[in-house]
Structures are given as structure tokens and as C-alpha cells.
Amino acid sequence: MAKQEVEVTDPSKELAALGQQLKDHSVDGTIPTALASALSVKVDDPVLLDVMGVIQRRIINLQNLADSIADTDLDYDLRQSVVQACKAFGRLLNPQHANQPWQNFRHQCLTDAHLSAFKWFSQTARRYQPLKVIPESERTDALHRLGEVIKQTEQDQELRPWERAPLLDGLRRIEFVLEHLVFFGHDAAIVDLIVAHHKAVAVHDAMSAQDSSRATGNSSTLEALKNYAFVATLLLLPAQAATAYSRYQDWTQMALHWLIEDHRQTPRLLPAPSAIIREDEDREVLPSRQPNR
Numbered sequence: 001m002a003k004q005e006v007e008v009t010d011p012s013k014e015l016a017a018l019g020q021q022l023k024d025h026s027v028d029g030t031i032p033t034a035l036a037s038a039l040s041v042k043v044d045d046p047v048l049l050d051v052m053g054v055i056q057r058r059i060i061n062l063q064n065l066a067d068s069i070a071d072t073d074l075d076y077d078l079r080q081s082v083v084q085a086c087k088a089f090g091r092l093l094n095p096q097h098a099n100q101p102w103q104n105f106r107h108q109c110l111t112d113a114h115l116s117a118f119k120w121f122s123q124t125a126r127r128y129q130p131l132k133v134i135p136e137s138e139r140t141d142a143l144h145r146l147g148e149v150i151k152q153t154e155q156d157q158e159l160r161p162w163e164r165a166p167l168l169d170g171l172r173r174i175e176f177v178l179e180h181l182v183f184f185g186h187d188a189a190i191v192d193l194i195v196a197h198h199k200a201v202a203v204h205d206a207m208s209a210q211d212s213s214r215a216t217g218n219s220s221t222l223e224a225l226k227n228y229a230f231v232a233t234l235l236l237l238p239a240q241a242a243t244a245y246s247r248y249q250d251w252t253q254m255a256l257h258w259l260i261e262d263h264r265q266t267p268r269l270l271p272a273p274s275a276i277i278r279e280d281e282d283r284e285v286l287p288s289r290q291p292n293r
Contacts, residue, residue, distance in 0.1 A: 006132055006133075006237070006238055007132075007133035008130045008131065008132065008133065008237070009122075009130075009131050009133050010126035010130055010131055011058065011061065011129055011185065012062055012082070012119070012121040012122045012124075012125040012126075013118070013122040013125075014058075014182070014186070015058060015059065015062055015089070015118050015185075016118035016122070018055070018182050018183060018185075019110045019114065019118065020110075020115055021038070022035075022038065022092070022110060023106055023107070023110040023115070025038050025106075027103075028102070030098060030101065030102060031092065031093075031097060031098055031099075031100055031102050031105065031106075032048060032098055034102035034106070035048060035052065039051060039183065051184070052093050054184055054188045055093055055183060056090060057188070058188070059086050059089050059090050059093075060086075060090075061187070062086055062118075062125070065128060065129065066079050066082040066125075069128065073127075074124050078117070078121060081117035081120070081121075082117050082118070082120075084114070084117070085115075085117040088108075088110070088111070088114050089109060089114065091108075091109050092105065092109035092110065131237065132186075132234075132235060132236065132237045134181070134234050138234055139178060139234070142227075142230060142231055146171055146174060146178070146227055146231075147175065149171055149224055150168065150171045152219070152223060153167050153171060153220040153223075154168065156219070156220045158220075159220060163207065166200075167199065167200060167203055167221065169196075170195065170196030170197075170199040170200060171196065173196055174192060174193060174196050174228070177189050177192050177193075178231065186235060190232075193228060193231055193235070196224075196228060197225065197228045200224045201225070204221045204222075204225070229260050233260060236260065
């Protein structure tokens with residue numbers, strides 16, 4: 001079967017896209033009000049602070065990447081442009097500026113020059129941290145699948161309240177992250193996916209330990225785990241794409257391999273369709289990302 005071409009992006013290009021989306025978001029009010037509007041949540045929703053923290057970590061990680069790359073790969077002027085763009089973007093999310101009017105302050109922190117610096121840095125960043133672009137049709141499909149599992153879990157009478165709560169918490173979190181992936185980015189999405197997966201595994205294992213009649217699992221837990229594996233395949237950079245970048249090293253891709261492999265090998269899980277889980281020859285274990293020096 002012919003392999004589909006995989007579109008690749010990187011953290012710098014992703015941040016440029018987010019910056020452009022925020023710059024284009026015209027709404028009156030303070031910074032938190034505008035960000036809540038962009039996320040379609042209430043301004044007092046705790047998830048707003050979470051997202052702001054996620055974006056700040058993405059900015060810091062990109063600045064660290066720019067600082068860590070050897071001079072032969074990145075000239076001084078571009079490096080400084082990226083660092084300044086990161087610092088400016090970070091000011092937009094600094095709690096000290098929360099009362100600033102969004103309409104004026106966003107234009108100061110997200111100038112055309114800042115966004116251009118992210119775009120220019122993209123080709124260099126991609127050699128060190130390539131990311132898989134998730135086609136919109138696949139993202140929509142994943143959201144539909146998650147929505148169906150959430151409904152099933154809400155209505156599942158076999159689940160005890162303490163079992164239902166962590167399952168729904170994980171499923172709804174992944175649904176929200178996928179819906180707003182432009183805000184969360186790949187690394188944060190993968191971390192949330194791993195946490196949600198562990199919650200579902202813990203619920204299943206507790207079921208098995210407490211009641212032998214439930215040792216094979218519950219349909220809701222199995223569906224949750226199966227869909228987490230499916231989302232993992234969407235975020236996983238195929239081996240043929242990863243190996244095209246000789247300097248590529250990323251712990252998150254190792255984590256995705258582990259999550260999918262757990263789904264394939266553990267008896268508690270239902271067999272996954274071959275269209276979801278790649279065949280062995282299409283996968284390759286990648287080395288872990290080395291810490292920046």
C-alpha cells in the first residue's frame with residue numbers, strides 16, 4: 001500500500017500561526033477577556049490560566065532552542081530576532097499586564113517583524129524538532145470519536161462514580177486540547193494524552209483488582225484507551241519523516257511509541273484496526289531528546 005505524504009511543521013512555525021491568530025483576534029477588553037473569547041471559555045474558567053501557562057512554556061522552549069543551536073546553523077542577527085520575538089510574545093501573557101487593553105497591547109507584542117522572525121527560524125527549528133501536521137479531516141474525526149466515547153462513558157451504568165470521574169476528566173481534556181491544538185501545540189497535547197491514558201489504565205486495573213468478573217475490562221475504559229491510541233497516531237511523526245532529519249531527537253515521540261505499543265501488546269485492550277496502528281515496518285524507535293546545553 002502506498003504511503004501517504006506527511007506534512008511537517010515545527011515549534012517556530014506553530015508559534016507564528018498562534019501569534020497571527022491572536023493578532024487577528026479583534027475584541028474589546030483586557031488581555032484575559034480577549035484570550036477567553038478566543039478560546040470560547042469564561043474569563044474565570046481555570047482552563048484560561050492553564051492555556052496561558054502552556055503558551056508561555058512554548059515560548060520559553062522556543063527561545064531555549066534558538067539559544068542552543070550552534071552558530072554555524074543560525075546567525076547572530078536571526079537568533080537575536082527570535083529571542084526578541086519570544087520576549088515580546090511573553091509580555092502579552094505576563095500577569096503584570098493583565099489589565100492592559102487587548103486592542104493596543106497585542107499590536108505591540110505581536111508585530112509583523114516578530115511573526116516574521118518565527119517564520120524565518122522555522123527552517124532551522126525543523127531540523128531539530130520536526131512535528132507532524134494533523135490534517136483537519138483527521139482532527140475532526142478524532143473529535144467525533146472522542147465525543148462518542150464521552151457520551152458512552154456518561155451513560156455507562158456499569159461505572160461507579162469514582163471510575164467515571166477520571167475517565168471523563170481525561171476524555172474531556174483531550175477533546176479540549178485537540179479542539180484548541182493551535183494554543184496547546186504538540187508537546188503539551190502529548191503530555192495531556194499520556195496523563196489521560198494513565199487515568200484510564202488506573203481505572204481498568206482497579207476494576208480488575210476489586211472484581212474478578214470485570215477482569216477483562218469495561219467497554220468505556222477500553223474505548224477510551226483505544227481512542228487515546230488513535231490520537232497518538234495522529235501526533236506521531238512517521239519513521240520515514242523523522243529519519244529525514246539527522247539531528248531530530250524528541251522524547252515526546254518516544255512517549256507516543258510507548259503509548260501505541262501498550263495498546264498493541266497489553267491483553268486488556270481491544271485489537272486496533274490496522275488503519276489506525278501502523279505496521280511494524282513503518283515504525284522506528286527514536287532516541288530521546290538530549291537536554292539543551
